[in-house]
Amino acid sequence: MATLSPNELLAQLQKLAASPPKEITTDTTLRSQLATAAKKAFLALEKPEDVVARLLLSQPVEGITVRIAIDLKLFSILKEGEKSLSQLIEATKAEPVLLSRILRSLAAFGAVLEVGKQNYALSPTYELFSNEAFATGLASCGDFLNPSYLALPGYLASAKYQSPRNPKDTALQKAFNAEGKDLIGILMERPDSARGFGTLMSTWGEGNSLIQDLYPVNERLATGFDESGDQVMWVDVGGGYGQKTVALKRACPELPGRFIVQDLPGTVENAPKHDGIENIAHDFFTEQPIKGRLPFDPPKLDLTSLC
Numbered sequence: 001m002a003t004l005s006p007n008e009l010l011a012q013l014q015k016l017a018a019s020p021p022k023e024i025t026t027d028t029t030l031r032s033q034l035a036t037a038a039k040k041a042f043l044a045l046e047k048p049e050d051v052v053a054r055l056l057l058s059q060p061v062e063g064i065t066v067r068i069a070i071d072l073k074l075f076s077i078l079k080e081g082e083k084s085l086s087q088l089i090e091a092t093k094a095e096p097v098l099l100s101r102i103l104r105s106l107a108a109f110g111a112v113l114e115v116g117k118q119n120y121a122l123s124p125t126y127e128l129f130s131n132e133a134f135a136t137g138l139a140s141c142g143d144f145l146n147p148s149y150l151a152l153p154g155y156l157a158s159a160k161y162q163s164p165r166n167p168k169d170t171a172l173q174k175a176f177n178a179e180g181k182d183l184i185g186i187l188m189e190r191p192d193s194a195r196g197f198g199t200l201m202s203t204w205g206e207g208n209s210l211i212q213d214l215y216p217v218n219e220r221l222a223t224g225f226d227e228s229g230d231q232v233m234w235v236d237v238g239g240g241y242g243q244k245t246v247a248l249k250r251a252c253p254e255l256p257g258r259f260i261v262q263d264l265p266g267t268v269e270n271a272p273k274h275d276g277i278e279n280i281a282h283d284f285f286t287e288q289p290i291k292g293r294l295p296f297d298p299p300k301l302d303l304t305s306l307c
Protein backbone atom coordinates (compact mmCIF):
# COMPACT_ATOMS: atom_id res chain seq x y z
CA MET A 1 0.00 0.00 0.00
CA ALA A 2 1.35 3.39 -0.97
CA THR A 3 2.22 5.53 2.07
CA LEU A 4 1.02 9.13 2.15
CA SER A 5 3.62 11.79 2.79
CA PRO A 6 2.81 14.06 5.79
CA ASN A 7 1.71 16.79 3.38
CA GLU A 8 -0.56 14.42 1.46
CA LEU A 9 -2.01 13.15 4.73
CA LEU A 10 -2.64 16.74 5.84
CA ALA A 11 -4.38 17.53 2.56
CA GLN A 12 -6.55 14.41 2.87
CA LEU A 13 -7.51 15.28 6.44
CA GLN A 14 -8.34 18.87 5.51
CA LYS A 15 -10.52 17.61 2.67
CA LEU A 16 -12.27 15.15 4.97
CA ALA A 17 -12.89 17.83 7.64
CA ALA A 18 -14.24 20.33 5.11
CA SER A 19 -16.77 17.91 3.68
CA PRO A 20 -16.98 14.31 4.91
CA PRO A 21 -17.99 12.14 1.93
CA LYS A 22 -21.37 10.39 1.98
CA GLU A 23 -19.88 6.90 1.92
CA ILE A 24 -18.36 7.71 5.32
CA THR A 25 -21.26 9.61 6.94
CA THR A 26 -23.80 6.93 6.01
CA ASP A 27 -21.70 4.00 7.24
CA THR A 28 -22.19 4.09 11.02
CA THR A 29 -19.30 1.75 11.86
CA LEU A 30 -16.79 3.36 9.52
CA ARG A 31 -17.86 6.81 10.68
CA SER A 32 -17.32 5.97 14.33
CA GLN A 33 -13.99 4.18 13.65
CA LEU A 34 -12.71 7.21 11.74
CA ALA A 35 -13.92 9.63 14.43
CA THR A 36 -12.17 7.56 17.13
CA ALA A 37 -8.94 7.35 15.12
CA ALA A 38 -9.02 11.09 14.38
CA LYS A 39 -9.58 11.85 18.06
CA LYS A 40 -6.67 9.62 19.08
CA ALA A 41 -4.47 11.31 16.47
CA PHE A 42 -5.55 14.72 17.81
CA LEU A 43 -4.64 13.72 21.39
CA ALA A 44 -1.31 12.25 20.25
CA LEU A 45 -0.40 15.44 18.39
CA GLU A 46 -1.32 17.98 21.08
CA LYS A 47 1.51 19.86 22.76
CA PRO A 48 1.54 19.99 26.61
CA GLU A 49 0.48 23.66 26.51
CA ASP A 50 -2.43 22.68 24.24
CA VAL A 51 -3.56 20.17 26.86
CA VAL A 52 -3.57 22.93 29.50
CA ALA A 53 -5.65 25.22 27.27
CA ARG A 54 -8.07 22.40 26.46
CA LEU A 55 -8.58 21.39 30.10
CA LEU A 56 -8.76 24.89 31.53
CA LEU A 57 -10.55 26.81 28.82
CA SER A 58 -11.83 24.91 25.84
CA GLN A 59 -13.61 21.89 27.36
CA PRO A 60 -15.53 23.72 30.12
CA VAL A 61 -16.42 26.57 27.76
CA GLU A 62 -17.74 24.29 25.01
CA GLY A 63 -20.75 23.02 26.96
CA ILE A 64 -21.47 26.45 28.41
CA THR A 65 -21.36 28.16 25.00
CA VAL A 66 -23.73 25.59 23.54
CA ARG A 67 -25.99 26.13 26.57
CA ILE A 68 -26.04 29.90 25.88
CA ALA A 69 -26.73 29.25 22.19
CA ILE A 70 -29.74 27.13 23.20
CA ASP A 71 -31.07 30.01 25.36
CA LEU A 72 -30.63 32.38 22.41
CA LYS A 73 -32.37 29.81 20.13
CA LEU A 74 -29.42 30.15 17.76
CA PHE A 75 -29.66 26.57 16.49
CA SER A 76 -33.33 26.77 15.56
CA ILE A 77 -32.79 30.19 13.96
CA LEU A 78 -29.92 28.80 11.86
CA LYS A 79 -32.00 25.76 10.92
CA GLU A 80 -34.06 28.15 8.76
CA GLY A 81 -30.93 28.71 6.66
CA GLU A 82 -27.64 30.60 6.58
CA LYS A 83 -27.77 33.95 8.43
CA SER A 84 -25.58 37.05 8.59
CA LEU A 85 -24.37 38.45 11.90
CA SER A 86 -26.80 41.38 11.62
CA GLN A 87 -29.73 39.01 11.04
CA LEU A 88 -28.70 37.03 14.13
CA ILE A 89 -28.36 40.22 16.19
CA GLU A 90 -31.86 41.22 15.11
CA ALA A 91 -33.27 37.75 15.91
CA THR A 92 -31.59 37.27 19.30
CA LYS A 93 -31.41 40.91 20.52
CA ALA A 94 -27.96 40.10 21.96
CA GLU A 95 -25.25 42.75 22.04
CA PRO A 96 -23.36 42.59 18.68
CA VAL A 97 -19.85 42.19 20.12
CA LEU A 98 -20.98 39.55 22.59
CA LEU A 99 -22.90 37.63 19.93
CA SER A 100 -19.98 37.61 17.52
CA ARG A 101 -17.77 36.22 20.31
CA ILE A 102 -20.31 33.51 21.05
CA LEU A 103 -20.53 32.65 17.34
CA ARG A 104 -16.75 32.51 16.97
CA SER A 105 -16.60 30.17 19.91
CA LEU A 106 -19.41 28.00 18.47
CA ALA A 107 -17.57 27.89 15.15
CA ALA A 108 -14.37 26.78 16.88
CA PHE A 109 -16.27 23.91 18.52
CA GLY A 110 -17.88 22.90 15.22
CA ALA A 111 -21.43 23.77 16.29
CA VAL A 112 -21.86 26.41 13.57
CA LEU A 113 -20.03 26.91 10.29
CA GLU A 114 -18.53 30.23 9.26
CA VAL A 115 -19.58 30.60 5.64
CA GLY A 116 -18.03 33.75 4.27
CA LYS A 117 -17.42 36.88 6.29
CA GLN A 118 -19.79 37.15 9.29
CA ASN A 119 -22.19 34.59 7.83
CA TYR A 120 -23.16 31.52 9.77
CA ALA A 121 -24.82 28.17 9.08
CA LEU A 122 -25.89 25.31 11.32
CA SER A 123 -23.36 22.50 11.41
CA PRO A 124 -24.88 19.17 10.22
CA THR A 125 -23.73 17.50 13.46
CA TYR A 126 -25.83 20.02 15.45
CA GLU A 127 -29.08 19.43 13.50
CA LEU A 128 -30.67 17.78 16.54
CA PHE A 129 -30.04 20.95 18.59
CA SER A 130 -32.43 22.87 16.36
CA ASN A 131 -35.26 20.72 17.77
CA GLU A 132 -36.57 23.01 20.53
CA ALA A 133 -37.88 20.16 22.71
CA PHE A 134 -34.54 18.36 22.57
CA ALA A 135 -32.56 21.55 23.23
CA THR A 136 -34.68 22.53 26.23
CA GLY A 137 -34.41 19.01 27.64
CA LEU A 138 -30.65 19.01 27.14
CA ALA A 139 -30.25 22.41 28.80
CA SER A 140 -32.38 21.36 31.74
CA CYS A 141 -30.48 18.07 32.19
CA GLY A 142 -27.13 19.85 31.90
CA ASP A 143 -28.20 22.30 34.62
CA PHE A 144 -29.12 19.32 36.80
CA LEU A 145 -25.94 17.29 36.18
CA ASN A 146 -23.27 20.01 36.10
CA PRO A 147 -23.40 20.85 39.86
CA SER A 148 -22.76 17.15 40.57
CA TYR A 149 -19.71 17.05 38.31
CA LEU A 150 -18.33 20.07 40.15
CA ALA A 151 -19.05 18.47 43.53
CA LEU A 152 -17.18 15.26 42.61
CA PRO A 153 -13.61 16.29 43.59
CA GLY A 154 -14.80 17.51 47.01
CA TYR A 155 -16.92 14.40 47.51
CA LEU A 156 -14.04 12.05 46.65
CA ALA A 157 -11.63 13.96 48.93
CA SER A 158 -14.08 13.65 51.82
CA ALA A 159 -14.58 9.94 50.97
CA LYS A 160 -10.77 9.50 51.17
CA TYR A 161 -10.77 8.42 47.52
CA GLN A 162 -12.91 5.33 47.98
CA SER A 163 -15.25 4.41 45.11
CA PRO A 164 -18.83 5.39 45.89
CA ARG A 165 -20.75 2.19 46.68
CA ASN A 166 -24.00 3.62 47.93
CA PRO A 167 -26.16 5.38 45.29
CA LYS A 168 -27.56 7.55 48.11
CA ASP A 169 -24.10 8.78 49.12
CA THR A 170 -22.41 10.31 46.06
CA ALA A 171 -21.40 13.73 44.75
CA LEU A 172 -25.02 14.24 43.69
CA GLN A 173 -26.29 14.36 47.29
CA LYS A 174 -23.55 16.87 48.14
CA ALA A 175 -24.42 19.03 45.12
CA PHE A 176 -28.13 19.17 45.99
CA ASN A 177 -27.82 18.89 49.77
CA ALA A 178 -30.13 15.90 49.51
CA GLU A 179 -28.92 13.28 51.97
CA GLY A 180 -30.59 9.86 51.73
CA LYS A 181 -32.04 10.24 48.22
CA ASP A 182 -30.88 8.58 45.01
CA LEU A 183 -30.45 10.22 41.59
CA ILE A 184 -33.97 9.49 40.38
CA GLY A 185 -35.45 10.58 43.75
CA ILE A 186 -33.61 13.92 43.52
CA LEU A 187 -34.56 14.32 39.85
CA MET A 188 -38.24 13.54 40.39
CA GLU A 189 -38.42 16.25 43.08
CA ARG A 190 -37.58 18.77 40.35
CA PRO A 191 -40.46 18.56 37.87
CA ASP A 192 -38.78 20.81 35.27
CA SER A 193 -35.59 18.72 35.29
CA ALA A 194 -37.61 15.46 35.29
CA ARG A 195 -39.61 16.63 32.27
CA GLY A 196 -36.39 17.82 30.61
CA PHE A 197 -34.83 14.39 31.20
CA GLY A 198 -37.85 12.58 29.72
CA THR A 199 -37.90 14.86 26.69
CA LEU A 200 -34.15 14.58 26.19
CA MET A 201 -34.31 10.78 26.34
CA SER A 202 -37.21 10.58 23.91
CA THR A 203 -35.86 13.03 21.32
CA TRP A 204 -32.28 11.75 21.63
CA GLY A 205 -33.32 8.08 21.64
CA GLU A 206 -35.78 8.43 18.76
CA GLY A 207 -33.29 7.45 16.09
CA ASN A 208 -30.52 5.49 17.79
CA SER A 209 -30.03 2.04 19.37
CA LEU A 210 -33.44 0.90 18.15
CA ILE A 211 -34.34 -2.64 19.15
CA GLN A 212 -35.45 -3.52 15.61
CA ASP A 213 -32.00 -2.54 14.33
CA LEU A 214 -30.21 -4.52 17.01
CA TYR A 215 -32.33 -7.65 17.05
CA PRO A 216 -34.34 -9.68 14.50
CA VAL A 217 -37.65 -8.79 16.15
CA ASN A 218 -40.09 -10.19 13.60
CA GLU A 219 -38.24 -13.44 13.20
CA ARG A 220 -37.57 -14.09 16.91
CA LEU A 221 -40.45 -12.45 18.79
CA ALA A 222 -43.40 -12.89 16.45
CA THR A 223 -42.66 -16.53 15.56
CA GLY A 224 -44.71 -18.81 17.80
CA PHE A 225 -46.50 -15.94 19.56
CA ASP A 226 -49.99 -17.01 20.69
CA GLU A 227 -52.34 -14.38 19.26
CA SER A 228 -55.52 -15.95 20.60
CA GLY A 229 -55.68 -14.27 24.03
CA ASP A 230 -54.64 -11.02 25.63
CA GLN A 231 -50.95 -11.86 25.50
CA VAL A 232 -48.28 -9.28 26.16
CA MET A 233 -45.72 -9.11 23.36
CA TRP A 234 -43.50 -6.44 24.81
CA VAL A 235 -42.59 -4.84 28.17
CA ASP A 236 -40.28 -1.83 27.89
CA VAL A 237 -38.76 -1.66 31.39
CA GLY A 238 -37.58 1.85 32.32
CA GLY A 239 -38.85 2.88 28.90
CA GLY A 240 -39.20 6.62 29.62
CA TYR A 241 -41.80 8.17 27.34
CA GLY A 242 -41.88 4.93 25.31
CA GLN A 243 -39.68 6.21 22.48
CA LYS A 244 -38.15 2.80 21.73
CA THR A 245 -41.56 1.10 21.77
CA VAL A 246 -43.12 3.77 19.54
CA ALA A 247 -40.26 3.32 17.06
CA LEU A 248 -40.62 -0.47 17.20
CA LYS A 249 -44.37 -0.37 16.54
CA ARG A 250 -43.86 2.10 13.71
CA ALA A 251 -41.19 -0.11 12.12
CA CYS A 252 -43.06 -3.39 12.69
CA PRO A 253 -46.82 -2.57 12.71
CA GLU A 254 -47.71 -6.22 12.11
CA LEU A 255 -46.33 -7.33 15.50
CA PRO A 256 -49.23 -8.78 17.51
CA GLY A 257 -50.05 -8.57 21.23
CA ARG A 258 -50.02 -5.88 23.91
CA PHE A 259 -47.19 -3.36 24.22
CA ILE A 260 -46.41 -1.98 27.66
CA VAL A 261 -44.03 0.80 28.70
CA GLN A 262 -43.07 0.95 32.37
CA ASP A 263 -41.36 3.78 34.19
CA LEU A 264 -41.58 5.65 37.48
CA PRO A 265 -44.86 7.50 38.24
CA GLY A 266 -43.33 10.97 37.63
CA THR A 267 -42.30 9.93 34.12
CA VAL A 268 -45.50 8.03 33.28
CA GLU A 269 -47.57 11.12 34.22
CA ASN A 270 -45.77 13.20 31.59
CA ALA A 271 -45.55 10.51 28.90
CA PRO A 272 -47.45 11.33 25.70
CA LYS A 273 -50.18 8.80 24.85
CA HIS A 274 -49.77 6.54 21.82
CA ASP A 275 -52.37 4.22 20.29
CA GLY A 276 -51.73 0.60 21.17
CA ILE A 277 -49.18 1.38 23.89
CA GLU A 278 -49.98 1.10 27.60
CA ASN A 279 -47.98 3.28 30.00
CA ILE A 280 -47.75 1.71 33.45
CA ALA A 281 -46.01 3.04 36.57
CA HIS A 282 -43.57 0.44 37.87
CA ASP A 283 -40.33 0.60 39.84
CA PHE A 284 -37.98 -1.92 38.23
CA PHE A 285 -36.40 -2.68 41.60
CA THR A 286 -39.69 -4.31 42.63
CA GLU A 287 -41.29 -7.51 41.34
CA GLN A 288 -42.37 -7.41 37.70
CA PRO A 289 -46.21 -7.34 37.65
CA ILE A 290 -46.51 -8.62 34.07
CA LYS A 291 -46.39 -12.37 34.33
CA GLY A 292 -46.73 -15.10 31.79
CA ARG A 293 -44.91 -17.99 30.27
CA LEU A 294 -42.88 -17.04 27.26
CA PRO A 295 -44.43 -18.78 24.26
CA PHE A 296 -40.97 -19.17 22.75
CA ASP A 297 -37.41 -19.78 23.91
CA PRO A 298 -36.05 -16.60 25.47
CA PRO A 299 -33.91 -14.88 22.83
CA LYS A 300 -30.22 -14.61 23.51
CA LEU A 301 -29.11 -11.00 23.28
CA ASP A 302 -25.45 -10.31 22.63
CA LEU A 303 -25.13 -7.46 25.12
CA THR A 304 -21.57 -6.72 24.05
CA SER A 305 -22.95 -5.27 20.82
CA LEU A 306 -24.88 -2.69 22.88
CA CYS A 307 -21.80 -1.35 24.66
Ligand SMILES: C[S@@+](CC[C@H](N)C(=O)[O-])C[C@H]1O[C@@H](n2cnc3c(N)ncnc32)[C@H](O)[C@@H]1O
Binds near residue numbers: 201205238267283
Ligand atom coordinates in the same frame (compact mmCIF):
# COMPACT_ATOMS: atom_id res chain seq x y z
C1 LIG B 1 -31.51 6.41 30.35
S1 LIG B 1 -33.27 6.45 30.38
C2 LIG B 1 -33.63 5.31 29.08
C3 LIG B 1 -35.01 5.46 28.52
C4 LIG B 1 -35.37 4.46 27.40
N1 LIG B 1 -35.26 3.07 27.84
C5 LIG B 1 -34.50 4.66 26.16
O1 LIG B 1 -33.64 3.80 25.89
O2 LIG B 1 -34.65 5.67 25.47
C6 LIG B 1 -33.60 5.48 31.84
C7 LIG B 1 -35.05 5.44 32.23
O3 LIG B 1 -35.17 4.59 33.37
C8 LIG B 1 -36.12 5.14 34.25
N2 LIG B 1 -35.90 4.64 35.61
C9 LIG B 1 -34.90 4.94 36.47
N3 LIG B 1 -35.05 4.28 37.63
C10 LIG B 1 -36.18 3.52 37.49
C11 LIG B 1 -36.84 2.59 38.34
N4 LIG B 1 -36.40 2.32 39.57
N5 LIG B 1 -37.94 1.97 37.86
C12 LIG B 1 -38.40 2.24 36.61
N6 LIG B 1 -37.83 3.11 35.76
C13 LIG B 1 -36.72 3.74 36.20
C14 LIG B 1 -35.92 6.64 34.12
O4 LIG B 1 -37.05 7.39 34.57
C15 LIG B 1 -35.65 6.78 32.61
O5 LIG B 1 -36.85 6.99 31.92
